[in-house]
Every structure is written in structure tokens, then in C-alpha cells.
Amino acid sequence: MRKNFLMGVLLGAALQMGWAQDVAQGKIQFQACESCHQVEAGALALGPSLHGVVGRNAAAVPGYRYSPALKKSQIVWTPESLDRFLADPQAMVPGNRMPYSGLPDPVDRANLIAYLNSLP
Numbered sequence: 001m002r003k004n005f006l007m008g009v010l011l012g013a014a015l016q017m018g019w020a021q022d023v024a025q026g027k028i029q030f031q032a033c034e035s036c037h038q039v040e041a042g043a044l045a046l047g048p049s050l051h052g053v054v055g056r057n058a059a060a061v062p063g064y065r066y067s068p069a070l071k072k073s074q075i076v077w078t079p080e081s082l083d084r085f086l087a088d089p090q091a092m093v094p095g096n097r098m099p100y101s102g103l104p105d106p107v108d109r110a111n112l113i114a115y116l117n118s119l120p
């Protein structure tokens with residue numbers, strides 16, 4: 001009984017650690033973003049390039065016309081703030097112009113952020 005419980009805890013932890021870092025899965029998640037976002041530096045589509053997004057300030061891609069809401073948000077895109085934003089963009093930055101309702105699964109978000117963080 002106790003042994004099974006421990007196995008379950010260990011397996012759960014291993015799965016979580018593996019999933020939290022899964023860049024390949026994150027690349028698949030990124031297909032939901034690709035119609036609007038490029039990952040090459042400076043490439044403008046409907047949305048701004050996400051090249052180097054982890055660690056930069058919000059609304060910082062030169063030449064992209066951001067919404068006033070995002071410009072005055074003063075967010076720095078860390079894995080934590082990206083996680084909050086991608087869960088529900090309008091809740092975190094009301095009035096932003098990203099037409100995307102959010103990615104509900106925390107594992108999907110973690111993988112996606114790992115992918116964004118892995119880009120050269």
C-alpha cells in the first residue's frame with residue numbers, strides 16, 4: 001500500500017519534471033501562435049516577433065504598433081508572467097489586442113514557454 005503510494009508520487013514528480021521542460025511539445029503548441037507570430041528577430045506579422053521574448057519588456061519590438069494597454073503594462077516577460085498572460089491574456093492585460101482566448105492547460109503553457117525560451 002505504502003509502496004504503491006510512493007511509486008505514484010515519484011512517477012508524478014518525474015512526469016511533471018519531464019513535461020515542464022518539453023521543448024518538442026512546446027513547438028507543437030506554438031502552432032496555435034504561428035498564424036500571428038514569427039520567431040525570427042524583427043519579423044512582423046499580425047503580431048510582433050516572439051524572438052527573444054523571454055526576458056524582454058512587453059511592447060518592445062521596434063516598428064510594431066502595440067495597443068496602448070500593452071504599452072503601458074510595464075510587464076517584463078519572464079516564464080512566470082508569460083504563464084499568466086497565456087492562461088488568459090485579457091485578464092492580465094485588459095484591452096490588449098491579441099485575439100487569443102488563452103491556453104488553459106498549465107503543462108501546455110510550460111512546454112510552450114520552454115520552446116520560446118529555447119529559441120536562439
Ligand code: HEC
Pocket residue numbers: 029030032033034035036037046047048050053057058059060061065066067069070077082086095096097098099100103112
Ligand atoms: C490571432 C492572432 C494571434 C494569435 C493566435 C496569438 N497572438 Fe500573441 N499577439 C497578437 C497580437 C496582435 C499582439 C499584440 C497585442 C497588443 O498590442 O495589445 C500579441 C502579443 C503577444 C505577446 C506580447 C509581445 C510583446 O512584444 O510584448 C506575446 C508574448 C504573445 N502575443 C504570445 C503569443 C503566444 C505564445 C501565442 C500562442 C499561444 C499567441 N501569442 C497567439 C496576436 C496573436
